[in-house]
Amino acid sequence: MDLSNIKIIDIPKITDVRGNLSVIENDVVPFEIKRVYYLYDVPSGTHRGGHAHKQLQQLLIAISGSFNVVLKDQNGAKKIITLNKPNRGLLIPNMTWRELEDFSSGAVCLVVASEVYEKADYIRDFSKFSLKV
Ligand code: T46
Numbered sequence: 623m624d625l626s627n628i629k630i631i632d633i634p635k636i637t638d639v640r641g642n643l644s645v646i647e648n649d650v651v652p653f654e655i656k657r658v659y660y661l662y663d664v665p666s667g668t669h670r671g672g673h674a675h676k677q678l679q680q681l682l683i684a685i686s687g688s689f690n691v692v693l694k695d696q697n698g699a700k701k702i703i704t705l706n707k708p709n710r711g712l713l714i715p716n717m718t719w720r721e722l723e724d725f726s727s728g729a730v731c732l733v734v735a736s737e738v739y740e741k742a743d744y745i746r747d748f749s750k751f752s753l754k755v
Pocket of ligand 1: 657661670672690721733734739
């Protein structure tokens with residue numbers, strides 16, 4: 623999958639004097655939502671991810687704080703995206719390598735996923751993912 627297929631998605635925000643409310647329904651993502659999970663209490667200096675998915679598509683959101691997502695495609699292209707807004711999501715297609723790093727203190731990464739958890743969907747060996755190695 624080419625890195626041009628990653629997308630930043632604006633999540634609808636409902637604002638009033640009591641604060642903001644954002645909602646993710648099926649029309650926000652180009653897949654049926656099958657799972658939601660979140661990463662939190664990530665120690666400073668820790669990396670998460672370090673894999674690609676054969677089928678899974680995901681929307682990543684910095685619900686709180688910030689972190690960087692390093693994305694790589696099979697042809698060696700690389701992009702780094704900073705997520706730091708709870709109403710902005712990063713859509714990662716399948717067959718895209720991702721690493722999450724530089725988590726700020728208190729950062730929470732919410733993930734909305736197109737599939738249930740399936741260990742066999744992961745490619746954790748970069749040499750098996752990359753066509754350049
Ligand atoms: C991704 C990044 C952003 C489950 O049992 N169910 C689940 O739904 C998930 C996501 C994980 N797990 C288990 C599997 C491992 O024993 O939780 C443990 C940690 O998972 P992992 O090492 O894959 O965590 P991350 O943060 O490296 O990766 C996760 C997702 O797995 C991955 O799809 O894109 O977050």
